[in-house]
Structures are given as structure tokens and as C-alpha cells.
Amino acid sequence: xxxxxITNGVVLDHITAGKIMELYRVLNLDELECSVAxxxxxxxxxxxxxxxxxxxxxxxxxxxxxxxxxPGITVNIIKDGVVIKRKKLGLPEKVTNVIKCxxxxxxxxxxxxxxxVFKLTDRETKTYRCIYxxxxxxxx
Amino acid sequence: xxxxxxxxxxxxxxxxxxxxxxxxxxANPDKYREKCKYKKLATLFYEPSTRTRLSxxxxxxxxxxxxxxxxxxxxxxxxxxxxxxxxxxxxxxxADIIAMRHPKxxxxxxxxxxxxxxxxxxxxxxxxxxxQTLTDLLTIMRKKNxxxxxxxxxxxxxxxxxxxHSLMGALARYKNVRFILISPPELKIPEYLRTDxxxxxxxxxxxxxxxxxxxxxDILYMTRVQRERFFNEADYIRLKDSYIxxxxxxxxxxxxxCILHPLxxxxxxxxxxxxxxxxxxxxxxxxxxxxxxxxxxxLLEID
Numbered sequence: 001x002x003x004x005x006i007t008n009g010v011v012l013d014h015i016t017a018g019k020i021m022e023l024y025r026v027l028n029l030d031e032l033e034c035s036v037a038x039x040x041x042x043x044x045x046x047x048x049x050x051x052x053x054x055x056x057x058x059x060x061x062x063x064x065x066x067x068x069x070x071p072g073i074t075v076n077i078i079k080d081g082v083v084i085k086r087k088k089l090g091l092p093e094k095v096t097n098v099i100k101c102x103x104x105x106x107x108x109x110x111x112x113x114x115x116x117v118f119k120l121t122d123r124e125t126k127t128y129r130c131i132y133x134x135x136x137x138x139x140x
Numbered sequence: 141x142x143x144x145x146x147x148x149x150x151x152x153x154x155x156x157x158x159x160x161x162x163x164x165x166x167a168n169p170d171k172y173r174e175k176c177k178y179k180k181l182a183t184l185f186y187e188p189s190t191r192t193r194l195s196x197x198x199x200x201x202x203x204x205x206x207x208x209x210x211x212x213x214x215x216x217x218x219x220x221x222x223x224x225x226x227x228x229x230x231x232x233x234x235a236d237i238i239a240m241r242h243p244k245x246x247x248x249x250x251x252x253x254x255x256x257x258x259x260x261x262x263x264x265x266x267x268x269x270x271x272q273t274l275t276d277l278l279t280i281m282r283k284k285n286x287x288x289x290x291x292x293x294x295x296x297x298x299x300x301x302x303x304x305h306s307l308m309g310a311l312a313r314y315k316n317v318r319f320i321l322i323s324p325p326e327l328k329i330p331e332y333l334r335t336d337x338x339x340x341x342x343x344x345x346x347x348x349x350x351x352x353x354x355x356x357x358d359i360l361y362m363t364r365v366q367r368e369r370f371f372n373e374a375d376y377i378r379l380k381d382s383y384i385x386x387x388x389x390x391x392x393x394x395x396x397x398c399i400l401h402p403l404x405x406x407x408x409x410x411x412x413x414x415x416x417x418x419x420x421x422x423x424x425x426x427x428x429x430x431x432x433x434x435x436x437x438x439l440l441e442i443d
Contacts, residue, residue, distance in 0.1 A: 105265045107244040111223050114250060132246020133267055136332075 003037050003054065010061060011076040012053040017041055019070045020051035026065055026098075032057065064092040068099075068128075091126060094119050099128060099137045106133035142439055143252040143259045147270040147310050154438075155310070158274060159281050161434035162427070169202070172433065175442050176205030182235035183209035184227065184251075185262070186218060186242045191403065191425065192262050192271070196239045199432035208235060225254045232256040237440055240264075258439035266302050272402055273306040274435065275428040279420055280359060282427070283398040287314035291356050295322040296363035296383050296408060298329045303402045304363060305333055308342075318343040320353045324379050327365070350383060354393045360385070362401040362408050362421075386410045390418065400424050 015023065020038055023029075029036055034057035044050040055061075058079070066073055067089040077085040099118045101108045108114050108130070118128040118137050128137040144150065150158070165172050181200040185193050188211060197207045210216040217227060224242070228251035231238060239260045240248045245267035252259040263269040277287075284290060292311060294304050298321055308329075311317045319337070321329060321344060328334075328346060337344055347353055354360075365380050384407060385399070401409060401421040413419050437443075 103245065105243075105245050105267075107224065107242070107246040107250055107264075110244060111225075111250070113223065114225075130246070132249055133265075134245075 001039075003039065005081065006035075006054055006056045006078055007081050008056075008058045009034070009078050010055045010057075010059065011078060012061075012066065013050070013074045013076060014044070014047060015051035015053060015073055016070050017047070017049040017051055020053055023053060023066065023069055026069060027061060029053075029055070032059070063087075063089060064095050065098050067092045068095050071126075091120055091123060095128065101130040101133065101135060102138070103130065103133050103135040106130060106135060108132060141256075141258055143248075143261075144270050144435065144439065145249050145252060145259070145261045146268050147273040147306050149270070152313050155274070155277060158431060158434045158438060159278050161437060162278050162430040163282070165430050165433050172203055172437075174204040175437060176200060176203035176440065179203075179205040179237070179440060180235040181205060181207050181209075181436065182231045182238045183207060183211070183262075184216070184231065184238055184240045184242075185209065185211045186213040186216070186240075186247070188212055189241050189263060191428070192241060192269075193239075195425075195428040196260075196262060196271075196432055198429050199436060202429070203433055203436060205236075205436075209239075224250045227251070228253075228255040228259070237436060260435065260439065263302075266300060269302050269306060271428070271432055271435065272303050273310050274431045275424060276303070276307050276361070276400060276402070277310060278427045278431045279400060279424040280398065282423075283396075283420060284358060287311060287317065289316045290314075290358045291318045291320060292359040292361065293320040293322055293350075293353060293357040294361045294363070295350055295385075297327045297365045298323045298363070299327045300366065301363045304329070304361065307361065308333065308337065312337060312340050312342045316343075319345070320356065321346045322348070322350045322353065322383065324348060324383075326375070326379065350385070351389055351392070354389065357393065357397055360393075360397060360399045362399065362405070364401075364404070364406055364408055381407070384408055384410060385413055387412050387416065390416065393418065 037054040039052040041049045042052055071091045073089045075087045076083045096115050096117050100116050117131045119131050121127050121129045183193050200207050224247050232255040237258045239262045240251055241262040242264050245265040247264050248261035261268055298304050367376050397418045398420045399418050
């Protein structure tokens with residue numbers, strides 16, 4: 001299968017196989033008008049199978065969201081056909097409005113304008129806690 | 141600018157300093173009578189709490205300052221739908237320091253972002269209540285003159301009791317503190333807290349029987365088993381009387397045992413215990429005022 005290289009844009013590589021649609025949804029990529037390539041289950045020496053996402057436009061992605069969903073991803077920024085920046089993500093220290101606090105006793109449950117902020121409290125167990133009520137985030 | 145939202149916001153050195161100041165206030169009250177002259181404390185209490193609010197107010201008055209505020213949400217603009225951030229920002233223009241009690245967890249933290257003046261968490265739901273912990277620590281220090289090496293028994297509702305969780309967090313930072321946890325299986329400490337304690341290398345022993353462990357204890361921290369925490373009345377009735385402290389149960393306790401309770405009590409400490417020299421809970425309540433005076437001075441940066 002052949003996908004043309006992009007000239008200016010972003011490539012997310014080493015996405016855990018099966019995670020790409022979640023990223024697509026969370027990053028609202030359906031709103032983009034440029035070409036977006038979704039490559040599922042590509043062969044990978046390191047990972048066996050991986051997903052790859054190519055966006056043919058120089059856009060700013062929320063890398064905290066990307067790192068939270070799949071910390072093993074490599075981000076490549078491409079300009080004039082050359083990779084000008086390559087970044088291995090990790091778990092972000094803090095995510096804003098990515099996880100919603102579900103604790104009914106949390107102040108966020110009654111004050112809608114407050115951002116839902118979660119902090120990484122244990123890297124090993126990938127535990128994030130709400131900064132207001134310290135409830136654990138459930139779905140990672 | 142400093143706030144006090146969680147007891148762990150304070151280092152052990154800062155806690156030592158607060159205790160030293162509180163002890164000095166107790167010994168030399170006249171020295172402190174005008175320390176907060178022309179300063180105002182706003183007590184923003186979105187739910188009723190007699191002791192905590194009055195101890196904050198008494199603390200500020202004893203420092204020569206003034207107090208303004210409200211004691212329930214219905215008499216504040218919250219009843220008109222104003223956010224905690226907005227209220228904090230506005231009060232920040234009227235007062236020098238805020239003490240906030242709120243039923244929702246994290247509300248004082250939200251207030252601290254926008255108030256522009258120091259904010260003290262005076263209890264946020266079942267989450268944190270750092271000034272109660274400071275009160276407990278001051279009382280323990282006055283009675284035992286140390287934290288290191290104490291065997292601390294915590295008895296009653298250890299699952300929902302925020303005072304227990306905060307106190308354990310604070311004491312776990314000292315050397316060789318041993319916790320004996322006495323509760324029915326349904327009301328044991330939460331799993332995350334147990335893991336946290338074990339990771340810190342703190343010794344924990346869990347039991348359901350108070351009498352058996354009584355001789356080992358230096359501190360006995362009693363808590364109330366609250367009716368509203370139970371899903372059914374039968375469980376509450378079955379458990380509420382299991383951990384009542386009586387003179388009979390104290391027979392094999394140490395002579396210098398220190399019995400604490402955050403109060404209010406219902407029946408978990410029999411009234412007959414009140415006159416025993418080991419009962420320290422009323423003194424503990426009185427200490428609440430002195431440690432809050434020390435805290436107000438610290439956060440207002442007044443020497």
C-alpha cells in the first residue's frame with residue numbers, strides 16, 4: 001500500500017495498533033479539510049503492528065491529549081518535505097479538559113465553567129487525579 | 141502568597157513552627173492581642189459548622205482583628221448562583237484572609253486561584269480538613285512532646301473519616317510512627333491510603349477489637365460512626381455501638397494515654413470518661429483556636 005509523503009504537516013508514528021480511531025475522534029480530525037491518512041496495522045519491527053496518522057497540514061495538535069491516550073507515540077513535524085522535529089511523547093504531567101471528573105462531590109460537578117484538570121500522580125501505574133477532589137481518573 | 145488547602149502543603153518544619161507559635165500564644169496571650177489590628181478574616185461557610193467557624197472567629201478576635209462572612213450558603217450570593225471563583229475574588233477586595241467551608245471537594249482550591257488573599261480550607265466535603273489535623277498535632281505535641289516513635293490507635297469509622305486520613309498522612313512523615321487501626325471490616329481505611337502508608341514504610345496493624353490493643357497505645361483517636369454513611373439502618377444500628385470507649389475498656393490502658401476525638405461525639409466516648417486524666421478531647425478543641433491563630437499569623441506574614 002502506498003501513501004504519498006507529505007510536504008508540510010504532522011506524522012504520528014508508533015501508535016499502538018487499534019488506538020488510531022480514538023485519537024482521530026479526540027483530536028476532532030473530522031473537522032480538518034486537508035488530507036488525513038489513517039494507516040492501521042502497519043508492520044513494525046519494534047511493535048509488530050502499529051498505526052500511523054499523517055496530516056497534510058501544519059496544525060498544532062494538543063500533544064498532552066495525544067500523550068495521555070498513547071504515551072509511546074513519536075511525533076514528526078514535517079516542513080518542505082523534511083522532518084524538522086521529532087519528539088517522543090510520554091505521559092503529560094497535567095491534562096486539561098481531556099478527562100472529566102465524575103465525582104459527584106467534586107466542585108466541578110456544580111460549577112460548569114471550571115476546567116477539568118487532572119495531574120499525573122503515579123507514572124508507573126499511569127494514575128491521574130483530579131486537582132480539586134483528588135479522585136482517580138478511570139479510563140486509561 | 142501561601143494558602144492552606146491540604147495539610148501536606150506544609151512541611152514538617154513549618155508545622156513545628158506553627159506549634160511553637162501556638163505554644164507561645166498559650167503562654168503569652170498578651171503579646172498577641174493586637175497582632176492583627178485592622179485586619180479582617182472572612183469566614184465563608186457554605187455549610188454550617190459551629191466549632192470550626194467559631195474557633196476561626198475567636199482566633200481572629202484574639203489577635204485583635206475583625207471578622208465578616210456568612211455561616212450558610214442561603215445567606216450568601218451562592219444562593220443566587222454566584223460561582224466560588226467570583227465570590228472569592230470579590231471577598232478578596234474586602235478582607236485580608238479567607239477561611240472557607242464548602243460541601244464540594246476542591247472549592248477552597250478554586251477560591252485560592254482568584255482570591256488574591258490567603259485562603260484556608262476549613263473543610264471541603266469529605267476531602268480535607270487541614271486545620272483539624274493541625275489541632276490534633278498541636279495536642280499530641282503538647283501531651284507527648286514528640287511525634288517520633290508513637291503508637292497511634294485510630295478507632296471507629298476509618299473509611300469515611302477525613303480527619304483520620306489527614307492525620308495519618310501528616311504523622312506518616314515522622315520516624316517510627318505505628319498505626320493500630322480499630323474498626324469493623326466495613327469501615328476500614330480505603331485501599332489507596334493503606335497502599336500509600338505501606339509504600340512509605342509505615343507500620344499498620346488492623347484489628348476489630350479495641351480492648352486487645354489498648355495496652356500498646358500512646359494515642360487513641362476516636363471517631364464517630366455517622367448514620368448518613370450507611371446504606372441501610374440495620375448496618376448502622378449493628379455497628380454504631382461496637383466501638384464505645386468506657387472506663388472499663390480503659391482499665392488496661394497506659395497511664396499517659398492521650399484520648400482524642402475531633403468532636404462532636406454522639407455516644408462513642410461514654411461521658412464517664414470525660415473526667416479521666418487521659419481524656420484530652422476538650423483540651424484538643426480549645427487548642428483549635430490557638431493553632432488557627434498561629435496559622436493566620438503565618439499566612440498574613442505577621443511576626
